[in-house]
Amino acid sequence: MTWETVIGMEVHVQLKTRTKMFCRCSSDYMGQAPNTHVCEVCLGMPGVLPVINKAAVEQCLKAALALECDVAEWTKFDRKNYFYPDLPKGYQISQYDLPMSREGRLELDGRTVRITRVHLEEDTGKSVHAGDSLHGAERSYVDLNRAGIPLMEVVSEPDLRSSDEARAYAQALRGLMRAIGASDADMEKGQLRAEANVSVRRVGEAELGVKTELKNINSFRALKLAIDHEVSRQISVLEGGGSVSQETRGWDEARGVTYSQRSKEFAQDYRYFPEPDLPPLEISRSWLDSLRAGLPELPAAQRSRLEAAGLSASTASLIVSSQLGDYLDAAVAAGAPLAPAANWLVGEIAPNLDEREALPADRLAQIVVAVEAGRLNREQGKQVLREAWESGRDPEEIVRERGLEQVSDDSALEGWVAEAIEAQPQAVSDFKSGKQQAFGALMNEVKQRSGGRADMKRASELLRQRLS
């Protein structure tokens, strides 16, 4: 019996703004002492009122546009009411029935994930429990530095079919947020929080199974693991004749399992109603147009442009997801041909980006051009790249100084070829008796004798002539 996994995602993204959603407190709170980035507004003191941060609205609108959503002409805020110590007002200002935008899409390697809605709200504070566990905690503390940070929620339709797709979706969303500058979307820092609505059904069935909502997921890896665990749990429940109950489940990273947090019967009634302290917000089409005009090339468009220009799907994908599209464009603008530049980027630059800032694109272009023109061979190119990157020096200078320039002059090459033939008589006779691999040994000898400077392509032609 085969089962199909169905996943919809709810992703919260902290938006990058200088100040909080409804007050002027700095939103640069990470790593700061508790309750130092607060004021009477985000502390929810009596009588205070919220004022909408325009920059947060713009970040949310940019994200909505990037997700190809229909943006509302009128939107409003609503109160989501519940009690918790890290929620200072006793309600969260969120959006209920008139969100900022609806019905968008995110392209995922040939698959379209439909976006249900993108809306804007405020983050809550954080509870800190002193002790071994929540229930065993001796004291609990509240840090409200995070309270009121602009938070965007992106809700998808249940269009994902595996944990890998769910992870790819979250990663694509992160890439998109970074590309448009809406968020750093670092999952470990809680700037991107993914919740997965997971259900399973028998292959071919049209109706969706009962879903569970997975929370406490702090990394892309955890997202995949939590979904995998939950899918197998649901399948074994169903195959054992039981039924899945609709509930919220937490991911226990240490034990590698999901556990029940809150069942549907205890689901909160949030008593949403329109926020009377904020008038409805009109989003003029001219405002939207100017935001759209300011958007950079979006990942999906970049990927198809690169593919159309001749890159393989996987190379294009890799460049886009590593956010190296602009870098590649700059290298091409500096004279490097696209496909080789992309290969150098993927092979030599991307793997080392964690350690240091990228080599300036024009320097990479110099090296690519030199290799393509035959002035350097591949090995020399790599060597120059490493050195130029580490030292910050001009590649041309390194080539000159180290005498690395490739030798393509036939007379010099013929000299090295002759030396190689003389040094390896056995290989010569092996090759003549049909052993093709002996040719490699001779070429290696040419390389050695030339100090790595020989134009290997031309040398191989000359060697073949001599042996025939």
Added chain:
Amino acid sequence: MTELHEATVTELGERLRRREVSAVELADAQLERIELLNPELNAFLRTTPELAREQAQAADERLARGDAGPLTGIPVAIKDVLCVRGVETTAGSQILRGFRPPYDATTVARLKEAGAVIVGMTNCDEFAMGSSTENSSYGPALNPWNRGRVPGGSSGGSAAAVSAGLAAFALGTDTGGSIRQPAALCGVVGMKPTYGAVSRYGLIAFASSLDQVGPFTRSVTDAALVLDAIGGHDPRDSTSAPRQLDVMGQLEGGVAGLRLGVPREYFEVEGIEPGVAASVRRALDVLEEAGAKLVDVSLPHTEHGLAAYYIIAPAECSSNLARFDGVKYGYSDQTMGSLLDTYLRTRREGFGPEVRRRIMLGTYALSSGYYDAYYLKAQKVRTLIKRDFDEAFERCDAIVSATSPMVAFPLGSRTDNPLAMYLCDVLTLGGNLAGLPGLNVPCGAADGLPVGLQVLAPQFREDVALRVARAYEMASGVMTEVAPV
């Protein structure tokens, strides 16, 4: 010459500028009178003598420099729901006992800038929920005209303070009539501005879509002066209108040629007292003689107003009061270990019965499955009531009626019956639902107790309401008197 405590803001301003009296002397006289009379009236929950003297000294310096405005040096009382920086502000509730806000309400900040001298915080129904000030958790304020009677509410302390000459003017708040009704019951001028005309920042919210701050004064001119000082756009209140009121310009324009709408439904409401109706009829005659044209108008949805109001206001309050949870400030009972116990005990003990009743009503009205039947329907009724007023204002420039259907009632006479108490607001809450400016001006007495005339005007036409009231003052000769305490 009138006694200092009887003088209007306008008169006091002139005397201060002529240096016949200093702001410090005025503040001291006012504080002395409060000390004498307040123990019985309980109009003030606390006085602020140090702040008052400090402000009075600063006012005297401004007066000496010649850069005094009309409110510089004038003693003012602040309703206990408006935050005053560093001064205990409790909203008449135990749950905020000891709470000293680190910020000023915008209206308070504007009065401070204008140089007014804050003498104290006035008593009110807890979180402004009530019509008699009997819901104050610090004991009721009494009506200066008859101490067996209520001063009205919720801003009863502010009304009583101005009526008894304990402050030259006061600030109150009006959510369903909480300025106009106590002004009527205490025989003073009280005005609720257009929703959005005055900032709500720092007003401890009861019902956000209905609350407005406004003045209590002993003359219509004074009300205009104060409104001028506190009104206008505030970037910290997104519901405040980006416009400045011009209330002084037409104040003396008279009523000749103005059409005054007389809504028949407002003269037929349940429980309207004959003495009240008779006084108001006489006031309308006076206005007619002064040249106004009385026109019959209809507000057909009046009978549904009370029901809509008592869904919308509690719904908003149930959310607004959620922040009082014992976690951050104010009263907190953590004697039992769990979070839920802390919430339950803090809120059960910290809030009084009427506040708890409204939180429950509002929570119910917003609950899943009931929202459409209650909250949504109430909002529809609200739209119909607004439309009633829009249509009426096509036929008239202002609407006149009684402010309160009844004169000040005996203490304790309505406390056992919440619905009877809610009926006190039946003529005023329409103005809140429609966001209109409205005021009360005293118009004689019935059974020896003040009766008030209500004037409602279209949105942002405070000038019309004030002009009508000022014309009534002039034509009737009925000037606000300090109660004989």
